[in-house]
Amino acid sequence: MELNGYVLSSNPAGLDATFAALADPTRRAILARLAQGEASVTELAEPFEMSQPAVSKHLKVLERAGLVSAGREAQRRPRRLEARPLAEATGWLEAYRKYWEGTFRHLDALLEELQSDGKPRRKKRPKRIEK
C-alpha cells in the first residue's frame, strides 16, 4: 500500500505486532525521534551508539508493525512515524493504565493511613478488623 509516496507495510499491524514492537526501549526511542520528523537510517543510528544494521533491524520490526514507513527517495529512504496504529495501541493501554493509576492512588492513601501511628486520623490495626 502506498500513501503520499511512503510505502506502508502490506500486512499492517495487528495490535499484537504493535505491542511487541513497542516493548523495546530502543524502538520506543526511535519512535520518539521520528515523532519530531522523518529521518534516515544514518540519522537514526547517530544518537543510539548502534550500528546501522542494528538500527535497520529495529526499523524492520517497526515497519512490520505498521508504525514506521519508508520514503521512496532512493538514497536516503527517510523513515517516518505512522501515528494511527500507535495512537490506537497506546490509546488503549494508556486509558486502561490511567484508570488503574487512579485506583492505586486510593490504595496508596489507604496503606499510608494504615501505617501511620499516632496520627489524628482514626487508627486501624489490620488485626482488629480481621473477620
Add this chain to the structure above:
Amino acid sequence: MPKTETLTVAAKGELEIVMTRVFDAPRSLVFEAWTKPELIQRWLLGPDGWSMPICEVNLVPGGSYRMVWRKDAGGKEMTSRGTYREVVRPERIVCTETFEDPWYVGESVVTTEFADREGRTEVTMTMKYGSKEARDGVLKSGMESGVAVSYDRLEALLASKSAR
C-alpha cells in the same frame, strides 16, 4: 504525600494484560488491603463517581467473592464475581473473574503476585482472557471511557517512555 509509583501496563501475547506497581508498604499489609472486604471497599472504587457498597470475600481455595459497584448518580450497578483457585498468603492469589451484564465476554483468570522489595511491595497482576476479542475489548473499554490519546500528546508520551 509520597511520590506516586509508576504503573506499567502491557498486553502480553494475544490473551493477557500484565500490570506491575510498587506500593510503599510491607507485603503483609498490601495483601490485607487487597483481600479484606472492608479495606477493598476503600480503594477499589471503580470509575470516578462510583463506589463499592457490597464486597464479600471467602479467601480460601474454592471460595468465592462478589463485588458490587454502584454509580453514585442514578444507582446503576456493576457486579463481578469469581472463585479463588489458589491462595498463598501473602504471596499469590489466582482467581476467576466474570462480570454480570458483562463488559467483556466470558471469564478471565487473574493471577496476583506480591513480592517483597526491601520492605516495599511489588504487585504484578496478570489478567488472562478467554479470547483475543475479550482481551482487546477490555483495553478498548478504557478508551471508550473518554480518555483518548491525541496525536499531539504522542511525542510527550513517547519521550517519557523512552526516557526510562
